[in-house]
Amino acid sequence: MNGQAYYEFYRRSTIGTSLADALDTLIVDQRIQPQLAMKVLTNFDRVTSENLKDVKSKMSFKGHLHTYRFCDDVWTFVIKDVNVKLDDGETVNVEKFKIVACNSRRAGDS
Amino acid sequence: MSNKECADLYERIINDVIQESRQDFEDSGIDEQTLMDLRKLWRERLSKTKVATFSWDNVEEDEDDNSSDDLPLAQHHAQTMMNSQQFANLGGNGGAGSNDTSADIGGVHGLHLPQSDLALPTTATIGGDEDSKPAHGGIVLPGGSTISQSDGPIPIQEIEFEIDSRSELGQQLMKQMQTQQKKKKKLMRLIPTQSQVDGPFDDLESDEDDDQGSDLGVDSDEINSDLDDPDDDDKEDEEDNDDPETNIMLCLYDRVQRVKNKWKCNLKDGVANIEGKDYTFQKATGDSEW
Numbered sequence: 036m037n038g039q040a041y042y043e044f045y046r047r048s049t050i051g052t053s054l055a056d057a058l059d060t061l062i063v064d065q066r067i068q069p070q071l072a073m074k075v076l077t078n079f080d081r082v083t084s085e086n087l088k089d090v091k092s093k094m095s096f097k098g099h100l101h102t103y104r105f106c107d108d109v110w111t112f113v114i115k116d117v118n119v120k121l122d123d124g125e126t127v128n129v130e131k132f133k134i135v136a137c138n139s140r141r142a143g144d145s
Numbered sequence: 146m147s148n149k150e151c152a153d154l155y156e157r158i159i160n161d162v163i164q165e166s167r168q169d170f171e172d173s174g175i176d177e178q179t180l181m182d183l184r185k186l187w188r189e190r191l192s193k194t195k196v197a198t199f200s201w202d203n204v205e206e207d208e209d210d211n212s213s214d215d216l217p218l219a220q221h222h223a224q225t226m227m228n229s230q231q232f233a234n235l236g237g238n239g240g241a242g243s244n245d246t247s248a249d250i251g252g253v254h255g256l257h258l259p260q261s262d263l264a265l266p267t268t269a270t271i272g273g274d275e276d277s278k279p280a281h282g283g284i285v286l287p288g289g290s291t292i293s294q295s296d297g298p299i300p301i302q303e304i305e306f307e308i309d310s311r312s313e314l315g316q317q318l319m320k321q322m323q324t325q326q327k328k329k330k331k332l333m334r335l336i337p338t339q340s341q342v343d344g345p346f347d348d349l350e351s352d353e354d355d356d357q358g359s360d361l362g363v364d365s366d367e368i369n370s371d372l373d374d375p376d377d378d379d380k381e382d383e384e385d386n387d388d389p390e391t392n393i394m395l396c397l398y399d400r401v402q403r404v405k406n407k408w409k410c411n412l413k414d415g416v417a418n419i420e421g422k423d424y425t426f427q428k429a430t431g432d433s434e435w
Contacts (some may be wrong), residue, residue: 042397047390047393047395048418049194050158050159050191050416053187053190054187054190056186057190058183060319061183061186063322063323063326066175066179067175067179068173070173071170071175074166074169075162075169078161078162078165078166078169079158081165082158082161082162082165083158086154086158087154087415087416087425087427088427090150090154091427092424092425092426093426093427093428093429094415094417094428095430095431095432096431096433097432097433098433099433099434099435100408100434100435103408103435110401112431112433114431119419129392129419129420132393132394133392133394134393134394134396134410134412135393135395135396136394136395136397136401136410136415137396137398138398139397139413139414
C-alpha cells in the first residue's frame with residue numbers, strides 16, 4: 036500500500052472536482068494549508084482507485100470514433116453519436132463523448 | 146435512477162477519504178470540526194452537481210430547517226462566535242498564517258471594522274476572510290454607504306469578511322468573492338504587462354522592429370506583446386473549459402484493438418458523466434468506427 040502510486044486522473048470526475056472545490060474553500064478561508072489539501076487529494080486517489088474495483092455494473096457503447104490519441108500510455112477517444120447501454124437495459128444517446136483511459140496494468144495493483 | 150451504485154460509491158469514497166485524512170488533519174494540527182466541515186462542503190458541492198441522488202440530500206435539509214427555525218439568530222451568533230474562535234486559535238497555534246503576519250507587519254490589523262458585523266445583514270454573517278489585493282479607495286458597506294480611507298494608502302489591505310456558509314446568500318457571496326479573487330489574481334498577473342507608465346514605446350512602431358518580429362525583442366516579453374497575452378488567455382480558456390467535465394469517461398483500459406477502421410476497447414474501473422448523470426462501471430466495451 037505505502038508508496039504505491041495511484042492515478043490522479045479521477046480527480047477530474049464530479050466527485051473529485053467537488054472535493055477540490057471544498058478544499059479550495061477551506062484554503063481561501065485559511066482554515067487549512069494547501070499541503071494538507073494535497074494529502075487529502077492523494078488519499079482520494081487511493082480510495083477512489085480501490086473502491087472502483089468493487090463496482091459491479093457493466094456498460095457498453097457504440098459510436099463513431101472521431102479522434103483517437105495514444106500518448107504517455109493514455110488513450111483518449113472522442114466518440115460521436117454514441118449509444119450507451121447501461122446495465123439495466125437503459126440506453127442513452129450522446130452526441131459527443133470523451134474517454135480518457137489509463138493503463139490498467141499500472142493501476143496501483145502492479 | 147439507474148446510477149444508484151454511483152451514489153453509493155461516491156458516499157463510500159467521501160467516508161473513506163474523510164476517515165483516512167483524519168490522521169493527516171491531526172498531524173497538521175487541524176481540528177476535527179474542520180474535517181467535518183470539509184465533508185459537509187464536499188457533500189454540498191456534490192449535491193449541487195445533481196449527478197446523482199445522495200442519502201444526505203434529504204437528511205441535511207431537515208437538519209438545517211430545524212435548527213434555523215428554532216433559533217435563527219442564536220444559531221447565527223453561535224456560528225459566528227465559533228468561527229471567530231477558530232480563527233483566533235488558528236492564529237495562535239498555527240502561527241504561520243500569512244494573514245496574521247502581513248497584517249501585523251503593516252501595523253494595521255486589516256481594516257477590521259468593529260461595526261461591520263452589525264452593519265451586515267443578519268443573513269450574511271461571518272465565515273471566511275479574503276485577501277483583497279489591489280487597493281481601493283474605501284470600503285463599500287452593504288448598505289451602499291462607504292467608509293473612505295483617511296489614514297493614507299496602505300500597501301496591502303486586508304479586509305476580513307465572515308459569511309455564514311449555511312445561508313444561500315452566504316454561499317452566493319462566497320462564490321462571488323472567489324471569482325472576484327480569481328479575477329484580481331489574473332489582473333495582478335497582467336498588471337506588470339499592461340500598465341505602461343514610462344510613455345509610449347516608439348521603438349517597436351518603427352518598421353525595422355516590426356519586420357524582425359516582436360518576439361525577438363527583449364522588451365516585447367515584458368510589454369504587452371502580441372505573443373505574450375494570447376498565450377495566457379488560451380491557457381485560461383482551456384482551464385475554464387475543462388472545469389465542467391461533461392460527457393466524459395475516466396477509466397482504465399485492458400485492451401484496445403483496431404482492425405482497419407474498426408476499434409474495439411475493453412475498459413474497466415470507470416466513472417462516467419453522461420448527460421448530466423454520473424455512472425460507474427466495472428467493465429465496459431466499446432465499438433466504434435473511425
